[in-house]
Amino acid sequence: MSEALLDVKNLRVAFAGQPVVHGIDFSIAPGEKLALVGESGSGKTVSALSLLRLVVNAEVTGQALLGGRDLLALTERELRGVRGGDVAVIFQEPMTALNPLYSVGNQIAEVLQLKRGLTARQASAGVVELLASTGIPEPARRARAYPHQLSGGQRQRAMIAMALASQPRLLIADEPTTALDVSLRVQILDLLSDLQRQHGMAVLLITHDLNLVRRFADRVAVMERGHLVEQGAVTRVFEAPEHRYTRKLLESRPERDVAEPAAPGEMATVMKAEGLRVTYPVSLPGFKGWFRKGEFVAVQGVDMTIVPAQTLGIIGESGSGKSTLALAALGLMPHQGRLEVAGTDWAQARKAGRDRALRQRVQVVFQDPFSSLSPRMTVEQIVGEGLQVHQPHLTAAQRRDRVVAALADVGLINDTGSGADWLQRYPHEFSGGQRQRLAIARALIVDPQLLVLDEPTSALDVTVQKQVLALLQRLQRERGLSYLLITHDVDVIRAMAHEVVVMKDGAVVEAGAVDRVLRAPEHPYTRMLVQAAA
Incomplete structure (x- = not known):
């Protein structure tokens, strides 16, 4: 296309002779916004960064014409003038991209x-x-x-x-909002749209978030396993997708499949908080800081009740206090007020040295399974570690049987025993979804009553997210598990929660049944969260 700013033809990328991108073609016109979408491993980031030869040890062939110049034929010296000049990049994680x-x-x-x-x-x-x-x-x-x-x-x-x-004439934005809250995502995308119009630059957006594509892009190109399977105008592709993979992505919104728990008055509570308050000491300015510390209130006056087989969702932006609340629920954070697990006060049990039994009843699944699983331990060691602490009387053979059963529960080992050889593998040998299933198995093996789920799907692709949520829903129905779900994703709350608590600046601004809160929010902050996720 003569009018194209960037015209990519037959782009192929391989590592050590193994192809990962298989001859893709796409173009971007001046001032156009093109979204390159697909799951992790589809080749979208490798394709974009290979245009500037920013991928180490990549074997890149084809053409990438920028204003008539083939980027793939330029020398390293010539490319330095293009990188950060004609073409600029916004990387996925600014904390690692910026020099500390x-x-x-x-x-x-x-x-x-x-x-x-x-x-x-x-x-x-x-x-x-x-x-x-x-x-x-x-x-x-x-x-x-x-x-x-x-x-x-x-x-x-x-x-x-x-x-x-x-x-720059072209801006490559590689997952620029993945690590941000839902309202911040909208702000950043609106900002990029405004700046794009002001400067007249083209934008290549790399993402797996289809809501962002719908809100931001003019055209979309869908990648699967290194192949470009469909591209076209956003409205056309989203309303009438032609390829099965595109349809699969569009149908991957979380689905609600939960049973209603019994009323709180009909059974003992799993967890109950009254006036829960968490504070941090902070330095005071001036000479006052020499003699005493100030106080930052991270969580103030939270009341909540969780019954068996119920999911309580805690939603809010970063800094709202929801993760601090999760740490208090796990007994890992000193708190004021009353916090009970199965009728036993956390603080009193900790002082008396009798909190091990409570820790067995309350387990956690963290946001990033790769960083929460030890890279030096095998699957058998990771999943079975809790048994050594809470059930030390078990023999090695009994522990292994329990580990295999836990892995079967989360779908990593089937009834025929396929997958049993995974016991001696390490976390880096698994995909993101498989690692999260390992984290769930590790929590389940000690038979807890309550799982604290701290952003359990935010690091996963939409299709894998749907699978993990379906797994959690099935485990809740079969085991009667209760969940304390911490998230900033309104769709996850809508699919999983029975009750929801909305937090802002450490305080609860709205609480109630999930249908009522999300369909008719009363507080302006709740309305903003719901509208941003629409």
């Missing part, structure tokens, strides 16, 4: 000086202007901050400012 040793302003100024030839004084003024254009409050002060001193949304905005510093 330099202030945000210094890192943006470096681009202005190298790519646009500005003086140090001009670059300093340009940094403030760029940060202001991305909506960061107090841009002059934020320019002096280091990455760890900014929130997730502010770090992503700083990354956008850095990418725009060179006034």
Whole structure:
């Protein structure tokens, strides 16, 4: 296409002779927004970054014409002028993409000086202007901050400012909102749309979030296992998908399949909190800090009740206090107020040294299974570790039988014994969905009454997320498990929860039955969360 800004033809990528991208073709017009979608491992990120030869040890062939110049035929020296100049990249995780040793302003100024030839004084003024254009409050002060001193949304905005510093013709945005709350995702996408219109640049968005594609992109290209299976206008592809894989992605929204628990008054509660309060000590400014500490209230006055076979969803943005509440529920955080597990007070049991039995009743599944599973332990050791603590009388053979049964419960070993050889494998040998199933098996093996689910599907693709949620629903029906579900995903709450608590700045702003809260939210903050997820 002569009018295309970027025209990719027969792009092939291989590692050590093994192909991972199989001759794909796509183009982007000036000022157009194209979304490249697919599950993890589909080849979308490798395809995009290979255009700038940013993938180590990749064997790349084909053509990538940018304004008539073939990027894949340029020398390394010539490519340096293109990278961060004509083509800029926003990476998925700003905390790892930004240098922790330099202030945000210094890192943006470096681009202005190298790519646009500005003086140090001009670059300093340009940094403030760029940060202001991305909506960061107090841009002059934020320019002096280091990455760890900014929130997730502010770090992503700083990354956008850095990418725009060179006034690129094409912006590659690699999962730019995956780590952000639902409201921040909308803000970042709206910001990118505004800046794209102002600068007239084209955007290549890499994502697996179809809601973002529907909201942001003009056209969409769908990748499966290194093949481009379908592309076209977003409205056409979403309303009448032609390829089975596209239909599978569009049908992967979480489905509600839960039974209603008995009324709280008809049975003993699994967990009950009254006036739960969690605080952190903080330094006071000035000379007052020499003599005493201040107090930051992370959770204030939360009341909640969880009965058998019930899911209580806790929803809110980062900093709302929901993860702190989860730590308190696990007995890992000192708290004020009353918190009971099966009628026993957590604080009193801990003081008396009798909290081991409570810890068996309350287990946790963390957000990122890769970081929560020890890379030095085998599957058998990881899943069976809880038995050594809570049931030390079991023999090695009995523990192995229990491990196999737990893996069968979560669908990793079938009735014929297929998959039993996985016992001696390590976490890195499994996919993200399989690792999360291992984490669930590890929690289930000690027969808990309550699972604390801390963002259990946020790191997973939509299809895998649907599978894991269906597994949790089945386990709840079969075992009568209760869940304390911590998430910022309204769709997950809608599929899983019976009751929901909405938190903001450590306080509960709204609570009640999930149907009532999500269909007719009363608090403005709840309405904002629901609308952002629509």
